[in-house]
């Protein structure tokens with residue numbers, strides 16, 4: 133799900149190509165950690181944001197540059213990107229417009245469709261923007277599976293809980309601090 137969400141937003145919506153520069157916000161999360169690996173596999177130059185405790189993790193996924201959003205406003209140090217892939221939303225989404233080159237593309241998957249990027253900012257910065265919602269796609273899943281089989285993409289699991297602890301899993305997920313994915317396990 134995380135990989136398919138990232139794939140469709142970056143490749144189908146924003147048309148990210150090899151050699152382009154992409155900023156991925158929330159690069160340590162379930163969607164963001166897949167996005168970093170898929171963008172690298174595509175041949176893009178990847179800049180990821182998260183807090184400092186996740187720097188090593190995000191760099192280990194292949195990110196070329198890392199920005200600790202708690203240390204400095206990321207939009208002050210990241211400039212001239214072709215694509216922004218936003219997985220954080222709200223204020224981060226609004227500020228991310230400042231990092232794009234004219235003609236660039238901002239795509240967000242955060243929150244819900246009512247949080248579409250601002251039309252006003254699209255005009256102000258001369259860019260394109262869209263909100264992307266993942267859809268089932270067996271062909272794309274097969275391409276992702278190939279990258280997993282080749283070892284180019286890995287799912288990073290931070291926590292495994294029994295199904296009975298689904299409430300705790302939701303609380304953890306909603307804390308916004310998850311690194312990679314949380315797995316719920318059904319007893320054999």
Ligand SMILES: NC(=O)c1ccc[n+]([C@@H]2O[C@H](COP(=O)([O-])OP(=O)(O)OC[C@H]3O[C@@H](n4cnc5c(N)ncnc54)[C@H](OP(=O)(O)O)[C@@H]3O)[C@@H](O)[C@H]2O)c1
Pocket residue numbers: 133134137157158159160161162163164181182183184185186201219220221224240241242243264265266305308309310311312
């Ligand atoms: N549209 C769709 O089809 C679709 C599909 C799946 C998910 N989503 C949405 O995508 C969003 C991301 O989902 P997810 O599962 O990847 O989230 P997640 O795993 O909960 O993301 C948590 C990660 O985000 C980082 N983070 C939190 N605040 C940040 C900030 N201000 N700047 C940079 N990084 C920050 C955290 O790192 P630190 O702890 O270091 O801050 C943490 O590692 C959610 O809104 C979800 O609803 C949409």
